[in-house]
Amino acid sequence: MTVTNRLNVIRQSPAYWRVVIHNPPLNLFDPEMFAELNVLMDEIEGDADLRIVVFESGDEDFFVNHHDLASHGVVPDQQGAASFDHWPSFVTRLAQSSVLSVAKVRGRARAQGFEFALACDIRFASKERAVFSLIEVAGATVPGGGGIEWLSALVGRSRSLEIILGADDFDADIAERYGWVNRSVPDSELDAFVDAFAQRVSRFEKRALEVSKKLVNARAGVPSEGDLWVSNHVLAGVDAWPEASAMLTKLNAAGFGQSRDFELNLAENLGSLSSE
Secondary structure, X not given: OEEOOOEEEEEEEOOEEEEEEOOOOOOOEOHHHHHHHHHHHHHHHHOOOOOEEEEEEOEOOEEEOOEOHHHOOOOOOOOOOOXXXXXXXXXXXXXXXXXEEEEEEOOEEEOHXXXXXXXXXXXXXXXXXXXXXXXXXXXXXXXXXXXXXXXXHHHOHHHHHHHHHHOOOEEHHHHHHHOOOOEEEOHHHHHHHHHHHHHHHHOOOHXXXXXXXXXXXXXXXXXXXXXXXXXXXXXXXXXXXXXXXXXXXXXXXXXXOOOHHHHHOHHHHHHHHHOO
């Protein structure tokens, strides 16, 4: 096991890695996590034997949470560090990589955490514990990490509007029904199910996996880096709105990014704050 600050990389075999995401207490997506993901992406692309990577969480309540706004704009002094406007480049690399990426979602995948799961090639979710939400509109802003692009391709216009404009929580069964997760799996079976899938794929010829993924990407309408960059750029402007600033003040006072109780029921709490 290679242990870093946010990501624990477990090499199950030369062809199959597990990446356990652990950033207590709330698994917030912060600049350090982004830096480590960029370094990991370099390692993934440079490994000739690797075929499949499974991303999972070390916190059963949070897969990957929203962006850590307290550190927004910070670029840490460490390998792989980059500003948030480099996010479209990372997810494009992930989507176009020769390695298959799987999100094993247990706990809350909100905002950027949801967008990270969407950028993975395949998503399996805990029936009892997975929660998905794009909360940005409830905070007087917009999704800027690819959620709009990925959801539009996966679930269509009307359901994308429901998810984005409603800014509410969705469980794994609805996610499967709508089409943004491959399967909703009972939590007690999730680990074994994903491991069996990953072990199976890891035994196949890498070139066959790579070419098949490229062919599917060409036909499935994978968002381009340019499309992702547009939303990322729009978000930067929206964050400067006075409405967004006022809402952020409310959120911080209520415990956003600080209180586990507030974060566990974030979508519900946001709805109450927005109506005040």
